[in-house]
Amino acid sequence: MCQVFAGQDPERYASSTRRLRLNGQSTSIRLENSFWDIIDRIAEREASSTPAFISKLHAEVLELHGEPSNFTSLLRCACLVAIEGDRNEPALLAAE
DSSP: OHHHHHTSOHHHHOEEEEEEEETTEEEEEEEEHHHHHHHHHHHHHTTSOHHHHHHHHHHHHHHHHSSOSOHHHHHHHHHHHHHHOOSSSOOSSOOO
């Protein structure tokens, strides 16, 4: 069983940093490549670029809850909701 998890390509869990603007401020976000892949797919389904999608998500979170204490964690959890769904919404991304 561990080969399913431990045997995965190391590139999947390697991190990479992307620079973008949130509320007019230049920033960088560092995530594992697997999460970037999911975010790219979400943005594509939303007919948006990845930076525009992330910026819109950040603006919506600010409006609903104020500044998130850990935006990268929020992005990771958004990926989980996109794949698995949550109690109120079905998954955005079907298993491919």
